[in-house]
Amino acid sequence: MNDSSQDGRSPPPARRPATRVVTAGRDPKSYHGFVNPPVYHASTMLYPSAEDFLAHRARYQYGRRGTPTTEALELALQEIEGGNCAGVSLLPSGLAAISTALLSVVQAGDHVLVTDSAYGPTRNYCEGILKRLGVTTSYFDPLIGGGIAEQFRPNTRAVFVESPGSLTFEMQDVTATAKVAHDKGATVLMDNTWATPLFYRALDFGVDLSIQAGTKYIGGHSDLMLGTVSANSATVASLKNTVRLSGLCEGPDDVYLGLRGLRTLAVRLDRHYASGVRCGALAGAAAGSVAHTAPGAGKPSGSRTVEARFHRRFGPVQRGAQAGAAAGGVCFPRYARIVRHRRVVGRF
Numbered sequence: 532m533n534d535s536s537q538d539g540r541s542p543p544p545a546r547r548p549a550t551r552v553v554t555a556g557r558d559p560k561s562y563h564g565f566v567n568p569p570v571y572h573a574s575t576m577l578y579p580s581a582e583d584f585l586a587h588r589a590r591y592q593y594g595r596r597g598t599p600t601t602e603a604l605e606l607a608l609q610e611i612e613g614g615n616c617a618g619v620s621l622l623p624s625g626l627a628a629i630s631t632a633l634l635s636v637v638q639a640g641d642h643v644l645v646t647d648s649a650y651g652p653t654r655n656y657c658e659g660i661l662k663r664l665g666v667t668t669s670y671f672d673p674l675i676g677g678g679i680a681e682q683f684r685p686n687t688r689a690v691f692v693e694s695p696g697s698l699t700f701e702m703q704d705v706t707a708t709a710k711v712a713h714d715k716g717a718t719v720l721m722d723n724t725w726a727t728p729l730f731y732r733a734l735d736f737g738v739d740l741s742i743q744a745g746t747k748y749i750g751g752h753s754d755l756m757l758g759t760v761s762a763n764s765a766t767v768a769s770l771k772n773t774v775r776l777s778g779l780c781e782g783p784d785d786v787y788l789g790l791r792g793l794r795t796l797a798v799r800l801d802r803h804y805a806s807g808v809r810c811g812a813l814a815g816a817a818a819g820s821v822a823h824t825a826p827g828a829g830k831p832s833g834s835r836t837v838e839a840r841f842h843r844r845f846g847p848v849q850r851g852a853q854a855g856a857a858a859g860g861v862c863f864p865r866y867a868r869i870v871r872h873r874r875v876v877g878r879f
């Protein structure tokens with residue numbers, strides 16, 4: 532994929548986040564004035580001459596390496612992530628984004644610290660693939676904050692956080708965790724799917740690689756698979772190299788749907804939030820009391836300061852879902868089933 536820093540476009544003017552998701556990454560001048568980029572279905576490129584081909588003299592080189600469509604979504608996400616983002620890679624799913632980001636950091640003999648509240652398949656990847664490659668993983672209490680220092684080993688290379696955590700929704704002290712990790716020379720990765728960079732610009736809080744399952748809120752309509760990894764200047768080269776060497780890319784139609792979904796992210800998240808809070812209240816009323824750890828619920832989901840760092844709101848619908856699960860599945864029996872099988876179930 533192309534490095535967006537080399538594309539020659541001038542930096543965009545500062546805009547509010549909700550405006551930015553509508554305008555970011557757009558370049559109508561390149562598409563005859565049309566607002567959106569065309570969907571490039573592309574593999575082989577034709578170069579003006581053999582010499583140009585041999586010297587790779589072209590802005591785009593091969594479909595897998597990036598097209599104007601993929602570049603538009605990468606640039607849009609980069610703009611939304613803010614000034615600490617040095618580049619974005621698109622992957623075929625959220626899980627592919629997680630595995631690729633991890634692979635871009637670790638090598639045989641390394642140790643990785645992963646939050647106990649991580650999305651289940653993240654743990655499966657660590658136990659199923661990283662272990663086979665000689666990388667060990669241990670899991671830490673998501674509420675441990677700066678206390679994570681005690682979990683470090685001499686070979687700890689990376690810390691993987693997810694906040695709010697999947698299904699249990701603890702808010703991690705990402706800033707404190709990142710400080711400890713950086714002091715010890717480790718890289719910080721975050722699954723930022725729940726908050727999205729609209730509610731939490733993870734790279735501004737010390738995260739080096741911020742991951743999203745774009746399948747969820749960016750897509751927004753359950754009709755695409757998409758993973759994204761946003762990197763800071765310390766990690767972007769290794770990320771891009773890992774993506775390139777692995778031959779990973781995202782299909783053009785899903786990229787386009789991702790771009791289209793992104794444009795309504797702000798209004799959808801606001802509505803999700805309102806619905807989530809209402810569902811949580813209904814579930815609480817139905818069950819008498821709800822013992823959930825959702826941010827703002829008065830339970831130990833993380834400190835107020837930590838929660839306040841998230842722009843406004845987080846994990847909007849899931850917050851309601853979690854309340855339903857904790858209330859015995861009154862509103863969300865599926866979540867209740869999943870939660871009962873989690874190791875961290877004791878926290879409810």
Ligand SMILES: Cc1ncc(COP(=O)(O)O)c(C=O)c1O
Nearest residue numbers: 624625626650722724744746757
């Ligand atoms: C928090 C989180 N991270 C990652 C993923 C994986 O995304 P995908 O289904 O696109 O692989 C999911 C999917 O549910 C998720 O909820």
